[in-house]
Amino acid sequence: MNKSHYYCSTMNIFGINVHYEVYRQHPSNPVMILVHGFLSSSFCYRKIIPLLKEDFTIITIDLPPFGKTEKSTKFVHSYTNMAKVVIRLAEGLNIKRAYLVGHSMGGQVSLNAAKQRPDLFEKVVLLCSSGYMKGVHPSLKFGSYVPYFYLCIKHWLASQGILKNLNNVVHDRSLIDQEMMDGYMEPFLDDKIFRALNRMIRDHEGDLSSEELKQIEQPSLLIWGNEDKVVPVSIGERLQNDLPNSTFFSFKQTGHLVPEERPEHVSEKIMNFLIQAQ
Template sequence: MNSTRYFCRTAKILGVNVHYEVYETDRTKPTLVLLHGFLSSTFCYRKIIPLLKNDFNLVGIDLPPFGKSEKSTRFVHSYSNMAKLVIELVQSLNIKKAYIVGHSMGGQVSLHAVKERPDLFEKVVLLCSSGYMKGVHPSLKVGSYIPYFYLGIKHWLARQGVLKNLHNVVYDRSLIDNEMMEGYLEPFHDNGIFRALNRMIRDHEGDLTSEELKKIESPSLLIWGNEDKVVPVHVGERLKQDLPNSVFYSLKNTGHLVPEERPEYVTEKIIDFCLAN
């Protein structure tokens, strides 16, 4: 078995410091780019990275302002700009072709990236991807310009609490332990994230439309939890209809965090899908 070279670095991309992690076993192997969801980080892939790293070189990216990436109030936190950031980072690593995996919000970023650069990203994997959401309500966008509006965001997230949020995204609550809670809480120890989230409200443009999705011809793998309370399974079924070259799987007794809840199944499907001719 090949040994894996691991390193994590920060790169300045589009004026913002982006944290990324690389697991490399063999440069001749294909590359998987991993994108997390809203209020998350590359931590969400902790269970499937060990299972994937023998078949792929892996690049996990913390999308700003999440994880260990910069909590900037100058960066434009739109999906299209995040996709541009991902494209530039991948190219800076001299990667010519890759597959891209996106969970939740990361699915929309992945779709934008594939839409812009189908030559760079040959296939896309969507894990409980966001879909068909409209842009932020105009009153919220106006509110984001009010001084100290970010404190309201902080208060709302604190009131929710990490345990309550995790209860909402997993079906089997016995999976929730201290390591999991701390891993998802860690990015919020930096108060700068709340100001950046305030900016994100302003920049959010909504998900790709059916018309835009139908133009994406790249092969797409969709995996959903039947008990997903955040992005219900019917969203995945609709995406399957709109993405012309897609396959769809749903899992019983599984919630929104499919990489955490069903790592072996997700890994098997990704390997079969990406390595198929």
């Protein structure tokens, strides 16, 4: 990694072009990789990046098929494979050690990556991480093989509407402005994403089990919103119980999008956790 300050690029991983961004102020700064959630992108970290980029080299990745990453129907969209994409990106950038920060589904991907490569990822921060979800119901998986099923997915997402979806993930709705709506809506202007989401239904294997979580020994910080309607705070408490070296913290009057709702507080918690003595 010999480039400085900010740049964005793509890396071909498993045959698809994966979009990533690098914020690098000082060569000696520790590396932090930010992993977004389902139906999201690196955009969700826009408020905490400015608060952390002085002390960390920050790398954001758009997981397939989200954000600016190629929307492929050939890629296997399992959490295991997404974790491998994160690993390959780190390896391709010659990173030897890094911290992982994952929001929602990105938390589950981060846990997968940490489990696969404990030598590469030193610590994990989970922001309202998904947990204990089973694989897709067989009937839905069967539906993904039906021609034009992707149009049903498109119709369902359109019927929800971006404002309704954002109202569900933030507690303080006054935070929702045009910039926020545009940022979360942009990846869905490309129709290819719905075909890829159809493939994702087929590939989804479910979250890590309690037994698998107990094998993840890296220190982990769990940050939640008490009013999270998507992944209830009880899931975070259960994850803390299963992850052997974990710390849990929750914010009052906060929903699922903690990086958007509490950027200063979240950044402070992350900073304190990552720079404390090993």
